[in-house]
Amino acid sequence: MKAILCTHFGPPDELELVDIAPPQAAAGEAVVRIKAAALNFFDTLIIAGKYQQKPPFPFSPVAEFAGIVESVGAQVSEVAPGDHVMTFMGWGAAREAVAVAAKQLVKLPQNLDFERAAGLCITYGTSLYALRERAQLKTGETLAVLGASGGAGLACVELGKLMGARVIACASSDEKLAFARAHGADETVNYAKEDLRDALKKRGGEHGIDVIYDPVGGQYCEPAVRSLAWRGRYLVVGFTAGEIPKLPLNLVLLKGCDIRGVFWGSWTKREPKAQHALLTDVARWAAEGKLSAHVHAAYPLADIAAAMKLISDRKVMGKIVLRP
Numbered sequence: 164m165k166a167i168l169c170t171h172f173g174p175p176d177e178l179e180l181v182d183i184a185p186p187q188a189a190a191g192e193a194v195v196r197i198k199a200a201a202l203n204f205f206d207t208l209i210i211a212g213k214y215q216q217k218p219p220f221p222f223s224p225v226a227e228f229a230g231i232v233e234s235v236g237a238q239v240s241e242v243a244p245g246d247h248v249m250t251f252m253g254w255g256a257a258r259e260a261v262a263v264a265a266k267q268l269v270k271l272p273q274n275l276d277f278e279r280a281a282g283l284c285i286t287y288g289t290s291l292y293a294l295r296e297r298a299q300l301k302t303g304e305t306l307a308v309l310g311a312s313g314g315a316g317l318a319c320v321e322l323g324k325l326m327g328a329r330v331i332a333c334a335s336s337d338e339k340l341a342f343a344r345a346h347g348a349d350e351t352v353n354y355a356k357e358d359l360r361d362a363l364k365k366r367g368g369e370h371g372i373d374v375i376y377d378p379v380g381g382q383y384c385e386p387a388v389r390s391l392a393w394r395g396r397y398l399v400v401g402f403t404a405g406e407i408p409k410l411p412l413n414l415v416l417l418k419g420c421d422i423r424g425v426f427w428g429s430w431t432k433r434e435p436k437a438q439h440a441l442l443t444d445v446a447r448w449a450a451e452g453k454l455s456a457h458v459h460a461a462y463p464l465a466d467i468a469a470a471m472k473l474i475s476d477r478k479v480m481g482k483i484v485l486r487p
Contacts, residue, residue, distance in 0.1 A: 166258035172212030281446030282482035312339035360386035457481030
């Protein structure tokens with residue numbers, strides 16, 4: 164079968180399309196024929212050796228996918244051949260088929276297609292975990308989303324609206340903000356044109372911003388925290404800007420606010436039943452049309468380098484998927 168392999172750390176152009184042996188299902192596993200696999204920003208880091216996880220060579224990048232169960236090993240009762248499923252792993256999905264623990268698989272509703280399902284787990288899973296479990300977002304609260312047109316940001320905009328929040332989308336271009344508004348944002352901030360702190364303070368009014376979802380980091384962290392309401396919550400999601408910011412702790416004291424880490428990947432391992440229930444909710448809402456699961460573009464496996472470059476250049480709105 165065909166697979167993309169990373170044989171050494173380097174740029175996307177140095178990934179290789181090769182033939183490898185098809186997987187076999189061990190006890191507790193299912194083999195899934197991958198129909199669509201979704202890319203994320205961290206895929207560009209893991210092949211360059213810049214991610215916190217460094218798999219042994221050779222490995223396939225890409226962490227989330229949707230497909231059809233082909234076979235199951237012994238002691239598997241969760242799924243059966245023919246089931247349509249989605250899941251995620253640390254890496255390994257840039258190939259035609261993969262063996263994965265059956266307990267990780269989430270069954271798809273009938274009317275949810277593979278390409279939309281492939282991109283649900285990580286961005287929507289992270290965002291729902293952030294808003295529901297970490298922020299305890301309440302109906303009527305104000306939520307500001309940084310990087311609002313990317314995969315994680317767009318997911319947060321949609322979920323925030325679904326949970327009854329007033330959503331302020333923040334991004335670096337008017338085109339990206341128009342996209343976020345089309346997906347439910349109530350107001351927008353172009354932080355390439357406006358000072359983020361002043362813009363959020365204006366839109367937050369005397370009360371301030373209740374929750375800030377930040378997958379960007381860098382220079383935007385401190386001004387975002389300065390806009391928080393009393394008892395506001397700042398969600399540390401990631402650092403796509405590249406710089407891990409340092410925050411003056413007097414701000415936390417003066418605002419009585421919380422800085423809350425959103426390590427969804429660790430939570431899924433610590434509380435697998437809770438995360439399975441969370442992803443089941445996400446899949447159902449997507450099937451019902453309550454979440455767009457927007458696909459920016461789809462590429463064949465052989466064009467993975469071009470797809471990754473779009474992500475690195477921050478030109479993607481929603482998700483990029485591969486079609487093995």
